[in-house]
Amino acid sequence: MPGRPIEAHTPGARWLTQLRTAGRALLDLIYPPRCAGCGRVGDLLCEICLAQFEPIRPPVCQHCGRPIPHEGLCRTCQHTPSPLDGIAAAAVFAPPLRDVIHTFKYNNGRGLATPLAQQMAVAWQQGELSADLIAPVPLHAARLAERGYNQSALLARALGPAVGVPVAETLLARQRATLPQVTLGAEARRQNVSGAFVCRGDVAGRRIVLVDDVCTTGATLEACAAALKASGAGNVWAFTLARARWNADDRAG
Protein backbone atom coordinates (compact mmCIF):
# COMPACT_ATOMS: atom_id res chain seq x y z
CA MET A 1 0.00 0.00 0.00
CA PRO A 2 1.67 3.23 -1.09
CA GLY A 3 2.79 5.58 1.66
CA ARG A 4 2.06 3.12 4.46
CA PRO A 5 5.16 1.92 6.34
CA ILE A 6 5.44 -1.86 6.60
CA GLU A 7 6.14 -3.00 10.16
CA ALA A 8 9.29 -5.09 10.51
CA HIS A 9 7.46 -8.16 11.83
CA THR A 10 4.71 -8.36 9.20
CA PRO A 11 4.77 -11.05 6.49
CA GLY A 12 5.04 -8.16 3.98
CA ALA A 13 8.29 -6.96 5.52
CA ARG A 14 9.73 -10.49 5.61
CA TRP A 15 8.82 -10.94 1.97
CA LEU A 16 10.48 -7.65 1.07
CA THR A 17 13.65 -8.59 2.98
CA GLN A 18 13.77 -11.94 1.18
CA LEU A 19 13.25 -10.19 -2.14
CA ARG A 20 16.09 -7.74 -1.41
CA THR A 21 18.42 -10.59 -0.37
CA ALA A 22 17.56 -12.51 -3.53
CA GLY A 23 18.07 -9.34 -5.58
CA ARG A 24 21.51 -8.79 -4.08
CA ALA A 25 22.48 -12.41 -4.69
CA LEU A 26 21.38 -12.10 -8.33
CA LEU A 27 23.33 -8.85 -8.75
CA ASP A 28 26.41 -10.52 -7.21
CA LEU A 29 26.03 -13.28 -9.78
CA ILE A 30 25.79 -10.89 -12.72
CA TYR A 31 28.28 -8.32 -11.36
CA PRO A 32 30.41 -10.21 -8.82
CA PRO A 33 32.07 -7.93 -6.25
CA ARG A 34 35.64 -7.01 -7.16
CA CYS A 35 38.40 -5.82 -4.88
CA ALA A 36 38.81 -2.04 -5.16
CA GLY A 37 42.55 -2.45 -4.73
CA CYS A 38 43.46 -5.16 -7.24
CA GLY A 39 40.28 -6.09 -9.12
CA ARG A 40 40.18 -9.74 -7.92
CA VAL A 41 36.67 -11.18 -7.90
CA GLY A 42 35.28 -12.09 -4.48
CA ASP A 43 35.31 -9.22 -1.98
CA LEU A 44 35.10 -5.42 -2.12
CA LEU A 45 38.47 -5.43 -0.37
CA CYS A 46 40.57 -8.59 -0.49
CA GLU A 47 42.84 -9.98 2.23
CA ILE A 48 45.91 -9.55 0.02
CA CYS A 49 45.29 -5.80 -0.42
CA LEU A 50 44.42 -5.36 3.27
CA ALA A 51 47.76 -6.94 4.19
CA GLN A 52 49.51 -4.36 1.99
CA PHE A 53 48.13 -1.31 3.81
CA GLU A 54 51.15 0.35 5.43
CA PRO A 55 50.56 1.17 9.09
CA ILE A 56 52.13 4.44 10.24
CA ARG A 57 55.16 3.50 12.32
CA PRO A 58 57.31 5.73 14.52
CA PRO A 59 59.05 8.07 14.30
CA VAL A 60 56.14 10.42 13.67
CA CYS A 61 55.78 14.12 14.45
CA GLN A 62 54.74 14.51 18.10
CA HIS A 63 52.05 16.99 17.10
CA CYS A 64 50.66 16.12 13.68
CA GLY A 65 51.47 12.40 13.48
CA ARG A 66 53.12 12.69 10.08
CA PRO A 67 55.83 10.06 9.52
CA ILE A 68 59.19 11.85 9.73
CA PRO A 69 62.72 10.48 9.80
CA HIS A 70 63.51 11.76 13.30
CA GLU A 71 61.96 12.17 16.76
CA GLY A 72 60.25 15.47 17.71
CA LEU A 73 58.28 17.85 15.55
CA CYS A 74 58.10 18.03 11.76
CA ARG A 75 59.25 21.24 10.14
CA THR A 76 55.69 22.50 9.61
CA CYS A 77 54.75 22.02 13.28
CA GLN A 78 57.98 23.69 14.39
CA HIS A 79 56.89 26.88 12.64
CA THR A 80 53.09 26.89 12.44
CA PRO A 81 50.65 26.88 15.34
CA SER A 82 47.54 24.74 14.71
CA PRO A 83 44.03 24.62 16.20
CA LEU A 84 44.36 20.81 16.08
CA ASP A 85 45.70 19.11 19.20
CA GLY A 86 46.92 16.20 17.14
CA ILE A 87 46.48 14.09 14.02
CA ALA A 88 46.46 10.30 13.82
CA ALA A 89 45.85 7.99 10.87
CA ALA A 90 45.40 4.30 10.18
CA ALA A 91 47.75 3.89 7.21
CA VAL A 92 50.02 5.61 4.71
CA PHE A 93 48.29 7.06 1.62
CA ALA A 94 49.90 4.71 -0.90
CA PRO A 95 48.79 1.91 -3.26
CA PRO A 96 46.71 -0.17 -2.93
CA LEU A 97 44.92 1.97 -0.29
CA ARG A 98 45.12 5.02 -2.57
CA ASP A 99 43.17 3.19 -5.31
CA VAL A 100 40.70 1.82 -2.79
CA ILE A 101 39.98 5.35 -1.50
CA HIS A 102 39.53 6.57 -5.07
CA THR A 103 36.87 3.92 -5.67
CA PHE A 104 35.31 4.65 -2.28
CA LYS A 105 34.91 8.35 -3.11
CA TYR A 106 34.39 8.59 -6.83
CA ASN A 107 33.02 5.25 -8.08
CA ASN A 108 30.07 4.78 -5.77
CA GLY A 109 32.12 2.57 -3.47
CA ARG A 110 30.06 3.20 -0.37
CA GLY A 111 30.17 -0.52 0.51
CA LEU A 112 33.87 -0.03 1.32
CA ALA A 113 33.03 2.14 4.35
CA THR A 114 32.64 -0.86 6.67
CA PRO A 115 35.93 -2.69 5.94
CA LEU A 116 37.82 0.64 5.85
CA ALA A 117 36.32 1.79 9.17
CA GLN A 118 37.36 -1.58 10.65
CA GLN A 119 40.97 -0.67 9.79
CA MET A 120 40.46 2.69 11.48
CA ALA A 121 38.98 1.04 14.58
CA VAL A 122 42.09 -1.14 14.94
CA ALA A 123 44.35 1.93 14.65
CA TRP A 124 42.13 3.85 17.10
CA GLN A 125 42.56 1.09 19.73
CA GLN A 126 46.30 0.79 19.07
CA GLY A 127 46.73 4.57 19.31
CA GLU A 128 44.61 4.62 22.49
CA LEU A 129 42.50 7.49 21.19
CA SER A 130 39.51 8.64 23.21
CA ALA A 131 36.79 11.23 22.64
CA ASP A 132 33.36 12.44 23.72
CA LEU A 133 32.21 12.81 20.12
CA ILE A 134 33.23 11.85 16.60
CA ALA A 135 32.45 14.43 13.89
CA PRO A 136 32.96 13.79 10.17
CA VAL A 137 34.30 16.52 7.88
CA PRO A 138 31.17 17.73 6.04
CA LEU A 139 30.73 18.11 2.31
CA HIS A 140 29.07 21.18 0.86
CA ALA A 141 25.41 20.51 -0.01
CA ALA A 142 26.13 20.83 -3.75
CA ARG A 143 28.97 18.27 -3.61
CA LEU A 144 26.85 15.95 -1.47
CA ALA A 145 24.01 16.11 -4.01
CA GLU A 146 26.44 15.35 -6.84
CA ARG A 147 28.19 12.39 -5.11
CA GLY A 148 25.14 11.13 -3.23
CA TYR A 149 27.07 10.45 -0.02
CA ASN A 150 29.75 11.92 2.22
CA GLN A 151 32.57 9.38 2.47
CA SER A 152 33.77 10.84 5.79
CA ALA A 153 30.29 10.52 7.29
CA LEU A 154 30.13 6.87 6.14
CA LEU A 155 33.47 6.16 7.84
CA ALA A 156 32.39 7.97 11.02
CA ARG A 157 29.06 6.12 11.10
CA ALA A 158 30.85 2.75 11.00
CA LEU A 159 33.73 3.79 13.27
CA GLY A 160 31.67 5.26 16.13
CA PRO A 161 29.93 2.04 17.23
CA ALA A 162 33.19 0.08 16.78
CA VAL A 163 35.03 2.30 19.28
CA GLY A 164 32.03 3.16 21.48
CA VAL A 165 31.93 6.90 20.76
CA PRO A 166 28.78 8.75 19.63
CA VAL A 167 28.85 10.25 16.13
CA ALA A 168 27.63 13.83 15.60
CA GLU A 169 27.10 13.78 11.84
CA THR A 170 25.74 17.30 11.50
CA LEU A 171 27.90 19.00 14.13
CA LEU A 172 29.90 20.78 11.43
CA ALA A 173 28.57 22.33 8.24
CA ARG A 174 30.26 23.90 5.25
CA GLN A 175 28.94 27.42 5.01
CA ARG A 176 30.42 28.00 1.58
CA ALA A 177 31.55 25.86 -1.34
CA THR A 178 35.29 25.39 -1.78
CA LEU A 179 37.50 24.25 -4.64
CA PRO A 180 38.62 20.59 -4.56
CA GLN A 181 41.76 20.64 -2.36
CA VAL A 182 43.44 18.07 -4.58
CA THR A 183 44.00 20.74 -7.27
CA LEU A 184 45.78 23.18 -4.93
CA GLY A 185 49.15 23.72 -3.27
CA ALA A 186 49.60 23.93 0.52
CA GLU A 187 49.07 27.69 1.00
CA ALA A 188 46.17 27.81 -1.48
CA ARG A 189 44.56 24.89 0.36
CA ARG A 190 44.68 26.82 3.62
CA GLN A 191 43.09 29.92 2.03
CA ASN A 192 40.50 27.81 0.19
CA VAL A 193 39.02 26.31 3.38
CA SER A 194 39.71 29.10 5.87
CA GLY A 195 36.40 30.06 7.53
CA ALA A 196 34.49 27.54 5.38
CA PHE A 197 33.10 25.58 8.34
CA VAL A 198 30.66 26.41 11.10
CA CYS A 199 29.90 24.48 14.30
CA ARG A 200 26.19 23.88 14.93
CA GLY A 201 26.21 22.15 18.30
CA ASP A 202 27.15 22.61 21.93
CA VAL A 203 30.77 21.51 22.17
CA ALA A 204 31.88 23.50 25.24
CA GLY A 205 34.75 21.67 26.91
CA ARG A 206 34.23 18.50 24.88
CA ARG A 207 36.89 16.26 23.35
CA ILE A 208 36.17 15.83 19.67
CA VAL A 209 37.76 13.63 17.04
CA LEU A 210 37.31 14.78 13.45
CA VAL A 211 37.10 11.98 10.89
CA ASP A 212 38.14 12.24 7.25
CA ASP A 213 39.36 9.84 4.58
CA VAL A 214 42.73 11.38 3.79
CA CYS A 215 44.97 13.96 5.44
CA THR A 216 47.38 15.63 3.04
CA THR A 217 48.39 19.06 4.38
CA GLY A 218 45.76 19.01 7.14
CA ALA A 219 44.29 22.36 5.97
CA THR A 220 40.68 21.14 5.87
CA LEU A 221 40.98 19.46 9.28
CA GLU A 222 42.53 22.63 10.73
CA ALA A 223 39.67 24.76 9.39
CA CYS A 224 37.17 22.35 11.02
CA ALA A 225 39.14 22.41 14.28
CA ALA A 226 39.18 26.22 14.23
CA ALA A 227 35.36 26.27 14.01
CA LEU A 228 35.07 23.79 16.90
CA LYS A 229 37.58 25.66 19.07
CA ALA A 230 35.79 28.96 18.35
CA SER A 231 32.65 27.30 19.79
CA GLY A 232 34.53 26.28 22.93
CA ALA A 233 35.62 22.68 22.19
CA GLY A 234 38.18 21.57 24.77
CA ASN A 235 40.32 19.33 22.63
CA VAL A 236 40.20 18.51 18.92
CA TRP A 237 42.08 15.66 17.27
CA ALA A 238 41.86 14.53 13.66
CA PHE A 239 41.79 10.86 12.77
CA THR A 240 41.96 9.83 9.13
CA LEU A 241 42.00 6.57 7.25
CA ALA A 242 45.11 7.58 5.30
CA ARG A 243 47.96 9.99 5.75
CA ALA A 244 50.21 11.42 3.03
CA ARG A 245 53.88 10.69 3.40
CA TRP A 246 56.14 13.46 4.60
CA ASN A 247 57.28 15.94 1.97
CA ALA A 248 60.81 17.06 1.08
CA ASP A 249 60.69 19.97 3.55
CA ASP A 250 59.92 17.67 6.45
CA ARG A 251 62.61 15.27 5.39
CA ALA A 252 65.14 18.12 5.50
CA GLY A 253 63.82 19.26 8.90
Ligand SMILES: [Zn+2]
Ligand atom coordinates in the same frame (compact mmCIF):
# COMPACT_ATOMS: atom_id res chain seq x y z
ZN1 LIG B 1 42.75 -6.78 -3.63
Ligand SMILES: [Zn+2]
Ligand atom coordinates in the same frame (compact mmCIF):
# COMPACT_ATOMS: atom_id res chain seq x y z
ZN1 LIG C 1 54.03 17.91 12.49
